[in-house]
Amino acid sequence: MDFSADSSYLQVSTGSYKRQVYEVPSGKQLVDQAMIDRITWATWTSVLGDEVIGIWSRHAEKADVNCACVSHSGINLVTGDDFGMVKLFDFPCPEKFVRTCFCIIATRTTVDIMVLYCFSRRHMTEIFSSLNL
Numbered sequence: 001m002d003f004s005a006d007s008s009y010l011q012v013s014t015g016s017y018k019r020q021v022y023e024v025p026s027g028k029q030l031v032d033q034a035m036i037d038r039i040t041w042a043t044w045t046s047v048l049g050d051e052v053i054g055i056w057s058r059h060a061e062k063a064d065v066n067c068a069c070v071s072h073s074g075i076n077l078v079t080g081d082d083f084g085m086v087k088l089f090d091f092p093c094p095e096k097f098v099r100t101c102f103c104i105i106a107t108r109t110t111v112d113i114m115v116l117y118c119f120s121r122r123h124m125t126e127i128f129s130s131l132n133l
Contacts, residue, residue: 005040012046017062019048044070044091047079054093055079 002011009030011021021030021039030036037050047055047065055065055077067080070091077091 002041002043002045005042007042009039011041011049013048017048019046044068044077050094051092052077052089052094053096055087055089056096 003009003024004011008024009021010024011019013019021036022028023030044051045068046052047068052068055068057064063082065079065081068077070077075091077089077093079087079089081087
């Protein structure tokens with residue numbers, strides 16, 4: 001579930017693999033794709049949508065990619081899948097079947113506040129921060 005930057009909209013991914021956008025606080029579903037495309041999201045955790053179509057491999061089934069999170073900078077996306085893989089992509093990644101993920105060569109966490117850093121040959125990005133466990 002993600003809110004828009006101005007908190008006027010909410011996006012969710014359903015169990016039937018549909019991305020739905022709602023107006024806040026009315027709860028009215030937004031179906032105008034041009035309007036949805038103009039929304040700036042404060043966060044992005046959806047595995048659905050034109051912005052992330054490139055995370056799906058040619059042979060992926062709907063349930064293969066389980067989670068996604070855009071970095072605070074908004075330029076990277078990390079995904080987790082059924083095969084135990086953590087993949088790093090450029091964000092947005094709108095091209096279908098284009099493998100823009102990078103080989104992650106190291107990860108690090110901090111001691112007191114959980115922070116996951118993913119290091120690839122092209123990028124170093126902070127993926128999760130201030131996650132209190």
